[in-house]
Amino acid sequence: MLAPSPEEMLPRRLPFVGLLRHAPPQALKDVESCSPMHLAHQATADGLVGSAGGGGHPPTGGAAAAEASGEPKARRGSQEALQRRLRESPYIGFCRHAPPSPVLNFSRNAGMLIDDAAHLDFPLLAGEAEPRRPAHLLGRLPVDLWAAVLCFVASPAKIPELSRLSVGFREAIRHPVAWMGTTVRLAPAAVPALASTLAAWSEAWQSAAKLVVPRSSQLHAELGRLLPHVPLEVAWRFDSNAMGDGLELVRGGAAVRRVPDEDGEGDVVVVGDAPLVVEPGRPPYMEVCLEAFASCPCGDGMNEFGLGFTACNPEELQELGSVAAEVPNSWVVDFTRTMVCLSVNNCEEAKGYSVCSDGLAAGDRVGLGVSPQDGAVEVYVNGELRDRLRVPPDCQVPMDARLYPVLDLFGRVAQISRTDADSPSK
Numbered sequence: 001m002l003a004p005s006p007e008e009m010l011p012r013r014l015p016f017v018g019l020l021r022h023a024p025p026q027a028l029k030d031v032e033s034c035s036p037m038h039l040a041h042q043a044t045a046d047g048l049v050g051s052a053g054g055g056g057h058p059p060t061g062g063a064a065a066a067e068a069s070g071e072p073k074a075r076r077g078s079q080e081a082l083q084r085r086l087r088e089s090p091y092i093g094f095c096r097h098a099p100p101s102p103v104l105n106f107s108r109n110a111g112m113l114i115d116d117a118a119h120l121d122f123p124l125l126a127g128e129a130e131p132r133r134p135a136h137l138l139g140r141l142p143v144d145l146w147a148a149v150l151c152f153v154a155s156p157a158k159i160p161e162l163s164r165l166s167v168g169f170r171e172a173i174r175h176p177v178a179w180m181g182t183t184v185r186l187a188p189a190a191v192p193a194l195a196s197t198l199a200a201w202s203e204a205w206q207s208a209a210k211l212v213v214p215r216s217s218q219l220h221a222e223l224g225r226l227l228p229h230v231p232l233e234v235a236w237r238f239d240s241n242a243m244g245d246g247l248e249l250v251r252g253g254a255a256v257r258r259v260p261d262e263d264g265e266g267d268v269v270v271v272g273d274a275p276l277v278v279e280p281g282r283p284p285y286m287e288v289c290l291e292a293f294a295s296c297p298c299g300d301g302m303n304e305f306g307l308g309f310t311a312c313n314p315e316e317l318q319e320l321g322s323v324a325a326e327v328p329n330s331w332v333v334d335f336t337r338t339m340v341c342l343s344v345n346n347c348e349e350a351k352g353y354s355v356c357s358d359g360l361a362a363g364d365r366v367g368l369g370v371s372p373q374d375g376a377v378e379v380y381v382n383g384e385l386r387d388r389l390r391v392p393p394d395c396q397v398p399m400d401a402r403l404y405p406v407l408d409l410f411g412r413v414a415q416i417s418r419t420d421a422d423s424p425s426k
Contacts, residue, residue: 104195104218143168147175154178156186156194174200180207185420188214188237188252195219202226212420214253215274236272236286236405237418242314243270244322246298247409255291255417258298258409267322268298271314272405277422284309284397285423286405287367287380290360292415304357304411307368308332308343309403324408331397332406333368333379333389335360342377342389349395352387355379357411367424370397383426 150162150172163170172178184205186194191214194201202223205211210231213219223232237253246266247256256270276284288307306324308331317327325332325343334341335357342350360366360381367380371388375396379387397403409416 104192104216104222106195106198106218106222143172143175144177146172147177150175150178151180151182154182156184156190174204176204176207179205181209183210183212184208185212185235186214186219188254191216191219191252195222198222199226205230233277234274235420236274236276238270239273239314242273242317242320244268244320244408250415251417255415256409257292257415258294258413267320268409269320269322269324269327270407270409271310271317271320271327272418273314275402275404276309278399278403282422283370283372283399284403285367285369285421287365287419287421287424288407289417289419290362290364290366290413290415291417293362293412294414298410298412302337304335304337305413305416306332306334306343306408306410307366308406309368309370309397310406311398311401311403313402314404322408323410324406327406330406331377333377335366335411340379340387340389342391344391344395349391350377350389352379352389355381355386365419365421367421369424370399372399375399380424383421383424385424 146169150169154162154173159173162173205227208227208230210233211223211227212233212235213223214237215234220232220234223230238249238256240249240253243249243256244267246259246268247270248259249255250257253273258268259266276286278284286307286309290305308324310327310331311329312327321327323334324330325334325346328345330343330345332343334343335355337358338353338356340352340355341348342352365380365382367383369378369380370376371378375391375393377389377391377397378385379389405418407416
């Protein structure tokens with residue numbers, strides 16, 4: 001019996017090989033056209049270098065080889081551009097991977113001065129002059145006393161605002177007492193600019209209760225070196241590598257919005273990049289803010305956005321589907337104009353009529369939790385329990401699983417952001 005050919009064993013034109021998804025044909029075309037073997041064959045076929053029978057040698061790569069072969073500059077530039085595209089492509093061979101994260105530039109100088117931190121979600125308005133600050137603290141009280149007062153309001157997002165009050169407040173906000181027992185939350189968009197001053201701020205955060213940061217192996221390693229005794233918690237954000245083509249990220253993944261599409265055929269599903277934190281006394285809970293509504297709804301005009309959990313790691317998903325309920329191993333609450341429906345693995349299991357999408361407006365917070373007593377999925381609006389969706393025991397959300405947030409922007413909702421809430425609060 002003849003052995004199957006490589007083409008039969010690994011069909012290059014199909015989007016799946018076994019259980020692994022590989023690059024689509026258009027991406028494969030670029031990969032093949034960039035490969036050194038293809039470039040060498042193409043150069044030989046075009047007469048740019050001699051064939052083996054003619055005593056010539058294929059190019060060995062680089063500009064020198066291209067010059068020796070007499071290759072036109074325009075063609076060399078095109079090949080170099082394709083090779084750069086290959087290196088930056090989200091494909092390696094036939095397996096899709098997440099593109100490399102930008103390198104964070106951490107400073108080792110712990111004593112460096114902190115700038116006004118305009119990069120911490122509080123930028124100066126265009127054309128606004130740097131404010132003139134008084135040199136002393138209000139009331140001429142000691143710095144450590146004001147630091148104890150700031151402990152009640154200190155957060156990274158307020159650093160620029162407090163630093164503008166006076167030069168003394170700039171010193172007080174860096175005092176360890178100002179952060180004693182607080183939860184320090186770093187916004188995803190602030191991390192790249194904060195990296196250069198992280199060593200200095202780590203001295204102020206020595207007494208913090210915990211650090212809540214976005215998923216970043218570089219950031220986690222640096223914080224583990226600077227603050228090994230402070231607990232570290234990873235806060236999920238919307239995953240650019242597990243997102244439909246009808247969406248785009250906003251504020252470093254803290255929010256997601258629907259991309260205007262004339263034909264309205266783009267997928268609008270997105271999954272979180274990290275699981276929800278579930279601990280004893282802290283059942284699964286996620287909350288989002290409805291930031292904007294579109295005048296023209298996406299879809300049939302009756303069904304609205306979906307919000308839920310999935311036990312699938314987004315890195316292992318082969319397809320997202322067109323709505324959140326189509327994500328495997330998911331528990332999704334779909335909002336309609338008249339009710340909410342709970343779908344388990346894309347099968348409807350429960351309905352509720354105490355809440356619907358018609359009463360929601362921009363700025364409302366919608367939360368989803370799981371009751372540890374009976375496993376019911378609880379729907380919250382602005383911290384208030386509005387409905388409880390009971391499901392059979394065999395369809396309940398597993399409390400011991402790693403649960404990732406999943407949602408879709410179907411209907412009128414055009415932009416959604418995640419909140420920092422880990423439990424319902426009014």
